[in-house]
Amino acid sequence: xxxxxxxxxxxxxxxxxxxxxxxxxxxxxxxxxxxxxxxxxxxxxxxxxxxxxxxxxxxxxxxxxxxxxxxxxxxxxxxxxxxxxxxxxxxxxxxxxxxxxxxxxxxxxxxxxxxxxxxxxxxxxxxxxxxxxxxxxxxxxxxxxxxxxxxxxxxxxxxxxxxxxxxxxxxxxxxxxxxxxxxxxxxxxxxxxxxxxxxxxxxxxxxxxxxxxxxxxxxxxxxxxxxxxxxxxxxxxxxxxxxxxxxxxxxxxxxxxxxxxxxxxxxxxxxxxxxxxxxxxxxxxxxxxxxxxxxxxxxxxxxxxxxxxxxxxxxxxxxxxxxxxxxxxxxxxxxxxxxxxxxxxxxxxxxxxxxxxxx
Amino acid sequence: xxxxxxxxxxxxxxxxxxxxxxxxxxxxxxxxxxxxxxxxxxxxxxxxxxxxxxxxxxxxxxxxxxxxxxxxxxxxxxxxxxxxxxxxxxxxxxxxxxxxxxxxxxxxxxxxxxxxxxxxxxxxxxxxxxxxxxxxxxxxxxxxxxxxxxxxxxxxxxxxxxxxxxxxxxxxxxxxxxxxxxxxxxxxxxxxxxxxxxxxxxxxxxxxxxxxxxxxxxxxxxxxxxxxxxxxxxxxxxxxxxxxxxxxxxxxxxxxxxxxxxxxxxxxxxxxxxxxxxxxxxxxxxxxxxxxxxxxxxxxxxxxxxxxxxxxxxxxxxxxxxxxxxxxxxxxxxxxxxxxxxxxxxxxxxxxxxxxxxxxxxxxxxxxxxxxxxxxxxxxxxxxxxxxxxxxxxxxxxxxxxxxxxxxxxxxxxxxxxxxxxxxxxxxxxxxxxxxxxxxxxxxxxxxxxxxxxxxxxxxxxxxxxxxxxxxxxxxxxxxxxxxxxxxxxxxxxxxxxxxxxxxxxxxxxxxxxxxxxxxxxxxxxxxxxxxxxxxxxxxxxxxxxxxxxxxxxxxxxxxxxxxxxxxxxxxxxxxxxxxxxxxxxxxxxxxxxxxxxxxxxxxxxxxx
Numbered sequence: 001x002x003x004x005x006x007x008x009x010x011x012x013x014x015x016x017x018x019x020x021x022x023x024x025x026x027x028x029x030x031x032x033x034x035x036x037x038x039x040x041x042x043x044x045x046x047x048x049x050x051x052x053x054x055x056x057x058x059x060x061x062x063x064x065x066x067x068x069x070x071x072x073x074x075x076x077x078x079x080x081x082x083x084x085x086x087x088x089x090x091x092x093x094x095x096x097x098x099x100x101x102x103x104x105x106x107x108x109x110x111x112x113x114x115x116x117x118x119x120x121x122x123x124x125x126x127x128x129x130x131x132x133x134x135x136x137x138x139x140x141x142x143x144x145x146x147x148x149x150x151x152x153x154x155x156x157x158x159x160x161x162x163x164x165x166x167x168x169x170x171x172x173x174x175x176x177x178x179x180x181x182x183x184x185x186x187x188x189x190x191x192x193x194x195x196x197x198x199x200x201x202x203x204x205x206x207x208x209x210x211x212x213x214x215x216x217x218x219x220x221x222x223x224x225x226x227x228x229x230x231x232x233x234x235x236x237x238x239x240x241x242x243x244x245x246x247x248x249x250x251x252x253x254x255x256x257x258x259x260x261x262x263x264x265x266x267x268x269x270x271x272x273x274x275x276x277x278x279x280x281x282x283x284x285x286x287x288x289x290x291x292x293x294x295x296x297x298x299x300x301x302x303x304x305x306x307x308x309x310x311x312x313x314x315x316x317x318x319x320x321x322x323x324x325x326x327x328x329x330x331x332x333x334x335x336x337x338x339x340x341x342x343x344x345x346x347x348x349x350x351x352x353x354x355x356x357x358x359x
Numbered sequence: 360x361x362x363x364x365x366x367x368x369x370x371x372x373x374x375x376x377x378x379x380x381x382x383x384x385x386x387x388x389x390x391x392x393x394x395x396x397x398x399x400x401x402x403x404x405x406x407x408x409x410x411x412x413x414x415x416x417x418x419x420x421x422x423x424x425x426x427x428x429x430x431x432x433x434x435x436x437x438x439x440x441x442x443x444x445x446x447x448x449x450x451x452x453x454x455x456x457x458x459x460x461x462x463x464x465x466x467x468x469x470x471x472x473x474x475x476x477x478x479x480x481x482x483x484x485x486x487x488x489x490x491x492x493x494x495x496x497x498x499x500x501x502x503x504x505x506x507x508x509x510x511x512x513x514x515x516x517x518x519x520x521x522x523x524x525x526x527x528x529x530x531x532x533x534x535x536x537x538x539x540x541x542x543x544x545x546x547x548x549x550x551x552x553x554x555x556x557x558x559x560x561x562x563x564x565x566x567x568x569x570x571x572x573x574x575x576x577x578x579x580x581x582x583x584x585x586x587x588x589x590x591x592x593x594x595x596x597x598x599x600x601x602x603x604x605x606x607x608x609x610x611x612x613x614x615x616x617x618x619x620x621x622x623x624x625x626x627x628x629x630x631x632x633x634x635x636x637x638x639x640x641x642x643x644x645x646x647x648x649x650x651x652x653x654x655x656x657x658x659x660x661x662x663x664x665x666x667x668x669x670x671x672x673x674x675x676x677x678x679x680x681x682x683x684x685x686x687x688x689x690x691x692x693x694x695x696x697x698x699x700x701x702x703x704x705x706x707x708x709x710x711x712x713x714x715x716x717x718x719x720x721x722x723x724x725x726x727x728x729x730x731x732x733x734x735x736x737x738x739x740x741x742x743x744x745x746x747x748x749x750x751x752x753x754x755x756x757x758x759x760x761x762x763x764x765x766x767x768x769x770x771x772x773x774x775x776x777x778x779x780x781x782x783x784x785x786x787x788x789x790x791x792x793x794x795x796x797x798x799x800x801x802x803x804x805x806x807x808x809x810x811x812x813x814x815x816x817x818x819x820x821x822x823x824x825x826x827x828x829x830x831x832x833x834x835x836x837x838x839x840x841x842x843x844x845x846x847x848x849x850x851x852x853x854x855x856x857x858x859x860x861x862x863x864x865x866x867x868x869x870x871x872x873x874x875x876x877x878x879x880x881x882x883x884x885x886x887x888x889x890x891x892x893x894x895x896x897x898x899x900x901x902x903x904x905x906x907x908x909x910x911x912x913x914x915x916x917x918x919x920x921x922x923x924x925x926x927x928x929x930x931x932x933x934x935x936x937x938x939x940x941x942x943x944x945x946x947x948x949x950x951x952x953x954x955x956x957x958x959x960x961x962x963x964x965x966x967x968x
Contacts, residue, residue: 053952100606234771308819329905
């Protein structure tokens with residue numbers, strides 16, 4: 001009888017007295033590129049899981065080598081919760097971290113942290129620059145449809161110096177020689193306008209009515225093209241999507257492509273003579289000379305098994321596609337040429353959503 | 360929009376210490392002595408009661424984390440918490456309040472940090488499929504929250520006060536009075552904490568993590584005559600939590616829960632027949648404030664009516680049971696269409712004690728409803744006492760989980776064509792009775808089909824569907840031991856689980872399911888002095904479906920140590936106790952980037968008169 005007890009006690013003591021654990025997570029810190037910095041390549045922003053605080057930045061250099069988790073590798077801490085977008089100004093990169101309500105300012109070549117902007121930033125989305133000022137779209141409290149704004153940043157001090165109230169859900173922001181165009185994608189609700197802001201007077205000068213849920217915008221020959229997804233079926237109030245051409249002198253819609261009912265395009269990019277947009281997992285091309293709805297896709301990403309097409313960018317004659325998979329595993333960056341031929345894929349991190357050329 | 364939708368869906372995630380009972384108790388019933396009861400004989404149950412409830416913090420999360428094989432995912436201390444029982448998902452553990460399934464009708468799961476264990480006399484953990492008896496969600500196992508109705512105990516009062524680090528406080532008072540034919544009890548528990556602990560190795564503290572809750576439970580029992588008794592049960596839970604910030608500059612949010620449960624039970628016994636009728640009404644209500652600075656909130660609100668009738672008929676060595684259940688849910692929410700649904704089922708069971716050493720049981724359940732496919736469920740098993748020291752149990756069962764309100768009725772996204780999840784499982788238990796100790800070894804296999812998941816469609820929009828099949832197998836070892844020499848008593852209880860839970864398509868381990876979990880509790884008692892030590896070790900878990908190593912949550916161990924002294928005399932207890940939580944100051948997380956507290960302290964007083 002006593003032996004059993006002893007056995008039990010010895011067994012228990014053995015278990016209890018171990019008070020250290022092994023470290024089994026391995027964030028593999030890639031060595032920096034041989035050149036010593038992150039020039040000559042493309043940054044991939046991985047937004048990470050919502051509230052998981054595991055956003056990261058990958059870098060694909062010109063030789064095709066991938067360097068993951070570079071913010072962590074250089075600065076020794078995590079980037080934050082949902083990296084939304086990134087913008088360059090002089091030798092700085094501004095990383096907009098949506099759910100952290102921060103903008104991380106780093107040197108765009110060394111990736112060393114310069115500062116973190118925290119004040120007057122609330123649910124930030126995208127950023128652009130004019131002169132020495134930065135302009136950041138903010139949803140504010142996402143459930144409040146009346147507190148949305150564009151923050152004006154002094155790039156010398158990296159302090160927000162003014163906020164400009166705008167309609168709900170300001171998303172993309174584009175600068176055309178001091179005139180800022182802001183598409184109102186919608187945050188809690190759904191937007192259907194573009195705000196026109198004057199960078200000097202820092203005020204809204206005009207509002208352009210467009211189709212529902214406007215997102216990406218591009219400029220070609222003094223015309224602004226905006227892609228509107230339309231309200232999806234699950235909203236209970238499905239509407240048509242479209243690509244609208246806006247004269248930037250008159251701020252009038254001069255032409256448009258309307259999508260069929262139930263068709264909701266995703267992202268818009270510009271190649272020299274054409275617009276390219278995504279629809280589910282396919283890419284379509286519209287030539288400026290023939291501004292009509294294409295009948296067939298340029299190419300499909302289905303043969304590369306893309307799960308969710310979550311980022312789309314044309315960089316130096318290549319099409320970059322981000323595959324977010326199931327949102328709960330590491331994603332991929334895929335590269336196609338402008339004819340839609342698949343060239344290469346790169347393993348990146350959790351939920352890639354954007355590409356930024358650092359050449 | 361996806362991301363905000365995801366957010367919504369995420370919220371849509373011991374007194375007289377062991378002087379006479381081991382720290383945890385395996386609910387073994389010897390076939391020799393007892394009459395057959397309406398309970399399950401061929402699977403494993405663990406009872407947590409008395410000292411173990413008092414020595415653990417009040418959340419069900421903490422109780423189960425330190426005493427069972429269940430893995431608990433906690434978004435920081437006191438925040439949203441969900442279980443993984445035997446490698447299953449958060450919705451595949453059924454929680455029953457005095458026999459009534461209380462898993463949320465909106466999310467399908469119970470937030471284990473919204474159950475205050477001080478409101479109950481015992482918590483029973485039942486491993487493995489229990490669909491026939493417990494209904495939907497009982498795939499990994501079931502947790503029973505039970506109130507006992509005692510007679511002839513006189514007037515009793517129990518007051519428990521505690522205070523600790525981070526301004527954590529608790530006041531629990533229970534009073535009961537019973538005579539030969541009537542019984543009454545009232546328990547009030549009030550808990551709260553600033554919960555502003557440091558994140559070890561950083562400059563950060565747990566901001567906006569404060570919580571408080573109140574639980575009131577009452578029972579009444581009336582013996583009308585020798586054959587009939589009426590029992591009344593009620594419970595109110597009012598919880599207010601701020602959600603701790605994932606990053607320092609994040610928007611501050613909060614979450615309120617208000618749940619009520621009430622039940623009337625009529626038990627009637629005559630000539631080998633026990634008839635049991637239950638009528639219960641439960642309400643669940645949550646309010647989520649995405650910004651604490653504003654009054655805006657989103658909500659979910661469901662009221663559920665249960666009617667349960669069961670009749671047991673004893674025929675020689677057999678117990679025949681039959682019954683039916685009717686359940687009506689009436690719910691709505693900010694994003695949920697108002698819907699009423701009616702669910703019914705009929706149950707038939709047979710237990711047969713063939714001889715003193717061998718028993719078999721079979722039970723069947725047919726679901727009856729118009730909302731989704733109505734599965735036919737079964738459970739069958741044997742128990743054999745092969746020698747005095749060794750018993751064997753075998754059980755096989757088919758179980759299910761119904762789609763939730765969110766799954767079916769979410770505005771625009773809900774899918775009315777969903778099928779229930781089905782689980783087919785088998786298990787074998789070996790029970791070894793060695794002197795002063797019992798060791799149980801379980802092996803099981805569980806195949807889950809039509810797993811209900813919200814997955815992105817080609818547009819990246821999250822929608823619910825019957826997405827995957829999962830294959831789970833594992834082994835468990837449960838040990839309880841107790842030994843007294845002179846005035847010294849030592850008792851030990853330990854659990855270990857090895858769990859493999861893989862997605863059939865990818866062969867990858869499910870996220871937040873550790874391969875290994877170990878718990879150990881050792882208690883020592885010498886006259887009026889007691890000491891106890893709890894230790895758990897959780898193996899690493901994956902947080903991504905591709906099992907990528909850089910997203911792994913590290914394995915960790917946590918230990919607590921406490922001492923208490925009883926100043927009371929005779930039947931009165933006045934216990935003064937103190938404990939150190941996370942004794943070794945381990946830095947750990949059970950959900951990615953949600954740090955848990957380091958070493959902290961708690962003192963308590965318990966008066967029982």
